[in-house]
Amino acid sequence: MTILLLLSFLSAIWVPYMPKILNKYKGSVLASLPLSVFILTLARGTGLTGMTSTSTTYEWIPQLGLNITWTFDGLSYLFLLLVSGIGTLILIYANEYMKHYPDKDRFYTFIMLFMASMMGLVLSGNLLVLFLFWELTSFTSFFLISFKHEYEKARQAALQSLLITVMGGLALFGGIILIGQMAGSFEIADLMEKSGEIKSHRLYVPALILVLAGVVTKSAQFPFHFWLPGAMQAPTPVSAYLHSATMVKAGIFLLARLNPVLGGTPQWMILVSLIGGLTMFIGAYLSLTQTDLKAILAYTTVSSLGTMVLLFGIDTQASIEAAVLFIIIHAFYKASLFMIAGMIDHKTGTRDVTLLGELWKPMPKTFIFASLALLSMAGLPPMLGFIGKELIYEAKIQVPDIAIILMILGVGSNIFMVWVSTMLGYRTFIEKAGGMPKPPNENGWRMLLGPFVLVLLSLFFGLYPASISGFVEPAISTILREPATVYLSLWHGFNQVLLLSILTVATGFSLFLLRKKIIPVLKKINSALFSIRFADVFNKLIIGFVSLSKKKTAVIQHGYHRFYLMTIFVAATVLIWFQIYYTRGWNVDVEYTRQPYYVIALVIIMMGASLITAIAKSRLTAIISMGVVGLGIALLYLIYSAVDLAITQILAETLTLVLFVLVLQKLPRFARLSSRKSRIRDAIIAVAAGSFMTILVLKSFHVNYNHPISDFYVRNSLPGGFGENVVNVILVDFRALDTLGEITVLSIAAFGVYSLVKLNKLKK
């Protein structure tokens, strides 16, 4: 598994370096990779019961509980099949679709990266690793959505989706850490064992909310649903892939993964199913008034995702069954519909349903596939979608408390789905055309392959539902953590559920027939109801945040160097004074007797020189008095037994003077730049700072100070370092690494000076 994943990542990097001959067939060539993953997975999956799971663990940072664990169980099996299978079809499709796009390499690189991270996501058995891949999908999808980066809209949409998913990712990370804190492990297998402990922990609710925030943003749930339609700016293969099998399913996957860990509590049920229900309804409703093919599909996607979330929220065996099945159904029909939408766009030059029409004549095959996929979406027999919808209804009826609300929402959104499906099919393929930019013709086999395979599968599974249970059963039992058998059939017998289905379809159709009257009304309602668009609110928030930080920066980073310094000094002075005051209990007794008279004389001279420097009007005076101070310090070092220091100080002082003399020739005189007021203010600050230094030094006498380290150095200098000058031995032997660092810094400074001056020359 690791090898396959690595291979996927590597192949992404390899894309730009592929031989030129393959240029035309890059997509198809790359498709072989997910195809092999698909086949391998299928081979490994035979005999998988769902209770078995194989995992491989590599220790990464065991101290942090961070292991790379690949878990292969029912759930990852199903998702891996979806990701790789649909990935194969999409790549073949993209080969044709992206033929005339510039920067194909970039596209393939990112889509391969995305695919690889998605596979990593579904395979990871450690929450932290899962999070890593989660973020990777966010980033790569950002690049995919912004693929047409020359368009403002695409950039905006990409940024929006990135911000939202990453924000959600952050929340998720918080949630993961909380879970890790509660359970003491990030391994999902361990977490499942400790599920009860986690659920009764007081941090359970915050963790749940944080994790859900991640799911909600990733899977475009209300109120963060708006990034998904925005993300339609991506090239169609991307939309098809991201929104059918992968990106948005990542959230669903996480729900499924963590269901055994976090699920089953009232909080889980209410939160998850409420979010899901609302999203389901709103998504379906909003899709009605769209005219862009891809936008319609996007909103229906939102709705379907809502359905899945809802089903995981209900959290009964039936609902999980329905959810898992629905994941497959949705992936099948949504991928094919997106691909078809892309083809139509490709061939006619528009995706606007008001312009499209009568496409069944020029594109008969496309029409057939599309109508089958739409049948599945509407949940009509004989497609797999029908079975799915039946199951969903069944699951909803079973919910104890909120069944009625869910029922209304569910039936309502399904009605909308039927309506939108028929409308979509009718308006694109049958209705009279509104004037298409390009005359349409039939698509090539590479483009048709995807929808063909998917629709065929959907039909096949619809007719022989028993054949699919081999795929869903392991997943379901993984989630439920008990063996599950699923009996699926087209005909459930005449019961409540069937009645509901009939009702749904009938209402949907009749609404469709009345659409000319209803749609304008809906549009009006929409413009009144949704005058606040979530996307706009979001954008405003972002803009507001940016301008806030700009203002803040302008206040703090005002650009006056000396005020920065002043802030530092004032803060330091105040804090240290406070500390001195706080610990004033110490006695400060000054021993004047310590210094002989020549030291006192020296000190007085130095203080005088220092004051002269401070107030000097002439540069020369200032520099000379500075020199006096420097030499005075050297003398002090000498007096107090620091010979090396004294020599160094003298030499450095001399060189500094030379430097200053050099500078003086080229620079202006001191100007009296500051006002009297500011000088007094600065003087006060300076005196305050200076006095705390004084006290600090006085106090330092009283620190009970023994020098074990120094003793060590002194003792070992001769035997260990073969030197009698301890200071030097410290520098070049004991602490040589520090010295090495220091001379490196010096060299950097030298090159800095050099480049500053020479670059200046170049400019001139």
Add this chain to the structure above:
Amino acid sequence: MLALLVGVLSSTGVYLLLRRSVLKLVLGIIFLSNAVNLTIFIAAGLVQGKPVFVSEDAANPADMADPIPQALILTAIVISFGLVAFTLALKYKYFSLSDTDDLDELKELEE
């Protein structure tokens, strides 16, 4: 007494740092670094006339000045020299670009 000296030196340093003139800023840096060096030096305890040289026979650490601060300060002196040189070069560059010694004008230069 020496403590007072440190105080005066660091006050001078701070005062100079707060000036608008770049040259004074550089002077301020020198003063401050001197003051800090001296602080470390004094804090380690003053020992007169006993430099840290060990010979084969006598090595009693208690009698000697503390070598660690000396080593620290030695490097600090050289480093601050490098710092001063760098600041001077920066100042030169600044001056040749803006024709002024005034730090406040740095702001206008940016804008």
Add this chain to the structure above:
Amino acid sequence: MKTIILQMALPYIRFILIFFSVITLFRGHNFPGGGFIGGLMASGAFIFQALAWDVNSSRKTLRTQPSVLIGSGLMMALLSAIPGILTGKPFLTGTWVKIPLFADHTLKLGTPLLFDIGVYFTVAGVVLMFIYTLMEEWQWK
């Protein structure tokens, strides 16, 4: 600045400075001195020449670029770390070789000495780089 006295005295001053800087460098292990001080002194020799004549003549006497000095100095310091690593001790551990000379004198050679020489060259190079660059830019073109 171009005084004749300084110009005449320069060869001697230079010789003395360099000579003593080398001495300070090598005796640094036992007496005051060492790489930092030696380096500063050595650079002083060339700065005197630059002040007395000009940068070009100083550069000529130096025969190489200050940057080369810096680079070789750093290299030497790094090289001195290698024996320590090879013998499996911590980075930059000193390794010594004792070569017995006449009577009871022994010549002690060790990596810290090499390290100190590295410091010497680096410091000298750095200072010269400062001074040369600034001087060339401002005055003695």
